[in-house]
Amino acid sequence: MTNKVKPQWAELLKDSPFDQPHFSETIKSKIRQKTKIKNKGKLRIAIILLAAAALSSIFLYLFIVDNEKMTEPIDERNxxxxxxxxxxxxxxxxxxxxxxxxxxxxxxxxxxxxxxxxxxxxxxxxxxxxxxxxxxxxxxxxxxxxxxxxxxxxxxxxxxxxxxxxxxxxxxxxxxxxxxxxxxKDPLWELSSEFKSASYMLRGKDQNVGFIDPGFIAGKINKYMWHLWDNNRDLNGEFTVKAVKKGDDHMIEVFSGSNLGGSLNDADRSIPSSMSLPIAGVWRLLPMVGGRLVDSIVIEVNE
The missing domain is CATH 2.60.40.730 (SOR catalytic domain)
Known part of the structure; x- marks a missing residue:
């Protein structure tokens, strides 16, 4: 068996088509630098993701612990x-x-x-x-x-x-x-009665606190004159009236005024007010002086 003679073009293919080596040291250096940059970028992203995951775990732990504290029962202690x-x-x-x-x-x-x-x-x-x-x-x-x-x-x-x-x-x-x-204990919700002071009928607590009551209609503003007796207590301070609806425990403010005025209709102090309650039903009025509750008055608000 004789060896075949390769054609001339096959011999030419052995030579590189480039005048100089294709992967010169300069090109190899650039490739290495780009590879390092890509690796560093991937490493940076990985670190950021790990840090975010760690922070998320910490926040989740604190949230769970905080919720557990909030849901811990609070017991009476005197x-x-x-x-x-x-x-x-x-x-x-x-x-x-x-x-x-x-x-x-x-x-x-x-x-x-x-x-x-x-x-x-x-x-x-x-x-x-x-x-x-x-x-x-x-x-x-x-x-x-x-x-x-x-x-x-x-x-x-x-x-x-x-x-x-x-x-x-x-x-x-x-x-x-x-x-x-x-x-x-929860308060009683019986409607407060009226009592007479001088020539006027007041709704509230006799010799404590009351107001001249023209009635309440939901959403309608009306004027009410408040009367208070000092009973050896300090009645100096801003007079406010809050209210809470039966079946709810959220207090709303219905009047905020200045300090109480002088005596009126046999009461030691007095102040006029304008009040409105938003919804029909049974409400408890909470007159306060300087943030301190004087007493409470239960009224009915009509449609």
């Missing part, structure tokens, strides 16, 4: 301890109920020197809605409770607008001191 030491106890009247003034005894356990000369303030916060009222307006402590060495029997009388759990926060000179949580 005492406050700091580092195992009892600082405060609160004793309300039996059958504590919203809607009317109730008596409370605040028992402070520390020596009187802790409280002497300081300003005491107590606010009440409705746990379910976060709505607040002033329980005890700012008072300067100058002497111990009568018959005691300290503030073992600091008494207060105030009303709460809603039933449910309430947190009572105590401040001394504007700083948090302690708190307790009390359960308050």
């Amino acid at each position: 005492a406050y301890y700091d580092r195992g030491e009892l600082l405060l106890q609160v004793f309300p009247e039996p059958d504590l109920q919203a809607g009317s003034p109730t008596g409370y005894v605040f028992n402070f356990s520390e020596p009187f020197t802790i409280y002497q000369g300081k300003e005491l303030f107590i606010r009440a916060i409705h746990i379910n809605t976060g709505q607040q009222v002033v329980a005890v307006p700012t008072v300067k402590i100058t002497e111990p409770s009568s018959g005691y060495k300290s503030l073992e029997r600091f008494t207060a009388n105030f009303a709460l607008p809603l039933g449910g759990l309430w947190r009572f926060e105590v401040e001394l000179d504007g700083h948090y001191y302690g708190d307790v949580i009390l359960s308050v």
Whole structure:
């Protein structure tokens, strides 16, 4: 068997078609640089994605923990301890109920020197809605409770607008001191009666608070003259009226005025107002002075 002689063009194909090597060192260097850039870009994207995933996991964890804290049950407690030491106890009247003034005894356990000369303030916060009222307006402590060495029997009388759990926060000179949580029964929803003062009929609570009542029609503004009796309490401060509808726990503001005026119709203080309620039904009016609820008045709003 003889070897075939390859044609001349086959021999020519052995040679490179380029005058110089196609992959010169310059070209190879550029290719390496582009490859490194692409790899760095991919690495950067991977790092960003991993960081985003980590942050998402952290936020998800915090959200779950926060939700768990928010859903933790809040229990009633009438005492406050700091580092195992009892600082405060609160004793309300039996059958504590919203809607009317109730008596409370605040028992402070520390020596009187802790409280002497300081300003005491107590606010009440409705746990379910976060709505607040002033329980005890700012008072300067100058002497111990009568018959005691300290503030073992600091008494207060105030009303709460809603039933449910309430947190009572105590401040001394504007700083948090302690708190307790009390359960308050829902208020009664019987319509408030009228009583006579001088020659006028007022709806409300005799010798406490009332207004001349021309009636209420849903969505219609009308004028109402308020009358209040001081009963040895401070009636200085802005007068406001809030309202809550039966079956709801959201308070709305229906009137905000200035300070109360002088005596009228045998009442110690008075103020005119314009009020309107948006929906027909049974409502509770909540007259307040300086953020402190005076009492409550149940009325019916007609269509």
